[in-house]
Amino acid sequence: MSEPRTLIDKLWAAHEITRREDGAALLWVDRHYVHEGSFHAFSQMKARGREIAEPELTFGVADHYVPTRGRAAGIADPEIAAMVRNLEANAAESHITLFGLHDPRQGIVHVVGPEQGLTLPGLLIVCGDSHTSTHGAFGAYAFGIGASEVAHVLMTQTLWQRKPKRMRITVEGKTTPGVVAKDIALAIIAHIGANGAQGHAIEFAGSAIAALSMEGRMTLCNMSIEAGGRCGMVAPDATTIAYLTGRSYAPKDADFERAVEAWAALASDASAAFDREVTLDAGTIVPMVTWGTTPDDALPVDGRVPDPAREADEARAQYMRLALDYMGIAPSTKLTDIAIDRVFIGSCTNARIEDLRAAAAVLAGRVSKVPGLVSPGSSLVKRQAEEEGLDRIFRDAGLEWADSGCSMCVGINGDIVPAGERCASTTNRNFRGRQGRGSRTHLMSPAMVAAAAVSGYLADVRPLLVGRKP
Amino acid sequence: MEKFVRLTAKACPLMMPNLNTDQILPARYLKWSRAKGLGAVLFQDLRFDGDGNARADFPLNQPCWRGARILLAGRNFGGGSSREAAVYAAYDHGFRCVIAPSFGDIFAQNAVKNGLLTAVVSETDIAELAAAVTSDPERLITVDLDRQTITCGDRSYFFAIDSISRNQLINGWDDVDLTESYRDQILAFTAEDRIRRPWAAPARR
Numbered sequence: 001m002s003e004p005r006t007l008i009d010k011l012w013a014a015h016e017i018t019r020r021e022d023g024a025a026l027l028w029v030d031r032h033y034v035h036e037g038s039f040h041a042f043s044q045m046k047a048r049g050r051e052i053a054e055p056e057l058t059f060g061v062a063d064h065y066v067p068t069r070g071r072a073a074g075i076a077d078p079e080i081a082a083m084v085r086n087l088e089a090n091a092a093e094s095h096i097t098l099f100g101l102h103d104p105r106q107g108i109v110h111v112v113g114p115e116q117g118l119t120l121p122g123l124l125i126v127c128g129d130s131h132t133s134t135h136g137a138f139g140a141y142a143f144g145i146g147a148s149e150v151a152h153v154l155m156t157q158t159l160w161q162r163k164p165k166r167m168r169i170t171v172e173g174k175t176t177p178g179v180v181a182k183d184i185a186l187a188i189i190a191h192i193g194a195n196g197a198q199g200h201a202i203e204f205a206g207s208a209i210a211a212l213s214m215e216g217r218m219t220l221c222n223m224s225i226e227a228g229g230r231c232g233m234v235a236p237d238a239t240t241i242a243y244l245t246g247r248s249y250a251p252k253d254a255d256f257e258r259a260v261e262a263w264a265a266l267a268s269d270a271s272a273a274f275d276r277e278v279t280l281d282a283g284t285i286v287p288m289v290t291w292g293t294t295p296d297d298a299l300p301v302d303g304r305v306p307d308p309a310r311e312a313d314e315a316r317a318q319y320m321r322l323a324l325d326y327m328g329i330a331p332s333t334k335l336t337d338i339a340i341d342r343v344f345i346g347s348c349t350n351a352r353i354e355d356l357r358a359a360a361a362v363l364a365g366r367v368s369k370v371p372g373l374v375s376p377g378s379s380l381v382k383r384q385a386e387e388e389g390l391d392r393i394f395r396d397a398g399l400e401w402a403d404s405g406c407s408m409c410v411g412i413n414g415d416i417v418p419a420g421e422r423c424a425s426t427t428n429r430n431f432r433g434r435q436g437r438g439s440r441t442h443l444m445s446p447a448m449v450a451a452a453a454v455s456g457y458l459a460d461v462r463p464l465l466v467g468r469k470p
Numbered sequence: 471m472e473k474f475v476r477l478t479a480k481a482c483p484l485m486m487p488n489l490n491t492d493q494i495l496p497a498r499y500l501k502w503s504r505a506k507g508l509g510a511v512l513f514q515d516l517r518f519d520g521d522g523n524a525r526a527d528f529p530l531n532q533p534c535w536r537g538a539r540i541l542l543a544g545r546n547f548g549g550g551s552s553r554e555a556a557v558y559a560a561y562d563h564g565f566r567c568v569i570a571p572s573f574g575d576i577f578a579q580n581a582v583k584n585g586l587l588t589a590v591v592s593e594t595d596i597a598e599l600a601a602a603v604t605s606d607p608e609r610l611i612t613v614d615l616d617r618q619t620i621t622c623g624d625r626s627y628f629f630a631i632d633s634i635s636r637n638q639l640i641n642g643w644d645d646v647d648l649t650e651s652y653r654d655q656i657l658a659f660t661a662e663d664r665i666r667r668p669w670a671a672p673a674r675r
Binding site: 014017018020022023024026028030031037040043048050056057059065079080082083117118120122123128129130132143144145146147148149151152155156157158160162164194195198199225228229230248249250251252255256258259262293294315319322410411412419429431432433434437438 | 486487488490492493496497498500501503504515520545546549550551552553554555557572573574575576579580583584632633634637645646648649650652655656659660663667668669670671672673
């Protein structure tokens with residue numbers, strides 16, 4: 001009998017072309033997603049006088065720089081316009097399918113890939129974006145790469161990699177009402193730290209993970225990188241297969257049946273060993289918010305921000321002082337006493353249809369006390385939300401309903417949080433200046449952002465859900 | 471790619487933990503081409519205040535560390551975004567080596583592709599090194615990749631780096647050229663794979 005293997009062991013073995021003496025393996029890449037930011041890699045390829053190896057396995061998406069408002073009028077900023085045009089030119093030149101600015105399927109790459117059925121279990125998927133870990137939700141080996149690696153994939157459809165260590169994070173039990181995938185993700189990151197999974201491939205397992213929708217699993221795997229893990233994954237199951245059935249680029253008929261059979265064999269063998277195991281009880285997780293400038297600064301919303309004076313570790317205390325100073329929060333402040341200036345609902349973390357429904361469920365019949373922007377994860381999500389009337393709920397609450405893109409998560413399309421302002425955000429990074437120079441970000445779930453909007457403060461969504469379908 | 475074998479240089483301490491790639495290179499500079507050179511905007515928002523004035527207390531702004539080619543950093547240096555331009559910024563500024571207790575995985579991989587060494591040492595050792603160059607900024611540090619040692623005065627420290635990255639840096643290997651030499655294996659793999667996983671290619675719509 002062969003040795004028991006984990007999901008990552010099986011994915012790795014299926015893609016290994018060869019292995020060098022020093023342990024580096026050459027891996028086959030099944031899907032490669034590019035975006036406007038991939039221009040360095042196209043330049044590197046051209047500088048070598050080379051061409052793309054497998055144009056049918058690379059897909060382009062315009063997301064990082066696209067405008068979310070007034071799109072029909074074109075892009076006013078010439079530098080930003082050039083970024084979008086550059087992607088169009090590179091895609092055309094390399095014969096890559098592009099979901100461009102005006103394509104009805106345009107959206108954020110990590111929403112579009114799964115939505116189109118391009119992301120499948122058992123695949124190796126890369127993209128020049130750290131949140132490529134999102135696609136691991138399908139039981140794919142998916143990770144972010146830098147420009148040199150993007151160029152290598154363009155030219156060879158392969159990558160040299162060192163095998164990551166194996167880490168299993170098991171979340172057992174049932175979450176309580178108001179607790180969603182984002183809360184699980186933030187609870188995990190707070191528990192293991194922002195570099196807790198460095199060097200590891202994370203597999204998420206347990207009954208609480210199995211109970212998540214594909215949207216929830218994508219949120220969770222998306223945030224793997226915020227725990228330092230380059231990839232996170234969930235073994236495919238009936239939920240995965242139901243999601244993929246009928247998707248445009250997913251296999252059809254006999255191919256699909258054959259695929260389903262192969263996917264069933266991907267799950268980690270019962271006795272397979274992991275290098276590291278972490279276990280959490282889903283029942284103890286409550287709605288989470290971040291207070292500081294790294295995602296592991298996450299706390300239950302009913303808590304208080306820390307007091308550096310009571311921190312024994314001087315280096316940690318010094319970090320807390322800097323973070324609290326940047327965030328403009330006094331030590332020991334109750335989280336729910338922190339007033340916000342605006343909200344943002346969007347990003348590859350939390351802008352899928354389920355996320356918009358969860359936020360709308362809180363906002364329906366209520367008014368936001370602060371301005372805010374809602375940018376759906378894709379143009380198709382936007383259309384579906386409009387068919388469901390969610391856009392009306394957001395607009396009636398006083399929020400702006402915009403087009404799809406990375407938008408205010410990274411702020412490079414011009415959607416920024418002004419310096420000194422505090423934003424309750426469904427995004428993935430509360431880094432200094434992430435949403436614009438001097439911006440202050442608090443991360444939380446879409447429903448929690450909605451709760452903050454109607455309260456004007458960081459707020460516990462649970463009382464606002466009473467009598468409503470979450 | 472430029473090889474890295476041995477380097478003797480001044481080392482600048484920048485010890486806050488979690489200096490992620492958004493701090494190393496703010497996103498608004500991601501539009502810049504490499505030709506423009508990104509060294510001038512390395513750590514831009516930490517080095518300069520909102521009005522563009524240099525912050526005197528930021529180590530990189532202090533005259534004593536001008537010309538430093540080694541950066542001493544805190545835990546989890548280069549976490550976050552996959553932007554390789556963060557490596558370009560450090561490299562273009564003149565750094566050839568970053569020493570820290572841990573690195574973001576993608577940053578470390580990007581670094582090796584550009585000839586920037588990421589050397590991993592313990593928290594105790596980085597604190598000692600930082601203290602040494604803080605008390606004597608002119609002190610030169612020697613990083614020897616072959617022996618995996620850092621020498622500072624009469625102290626010597628071992629640093630960790632995975633053997634793959636070490637090989638690539640020492641030999642100045644170019645990945646694309648190397649991969650070319652495996653062309654036959656790649657063709658054999660894809661021929662078998664098409665039979666084994668016929669469902670893996672994107673479906674014709």
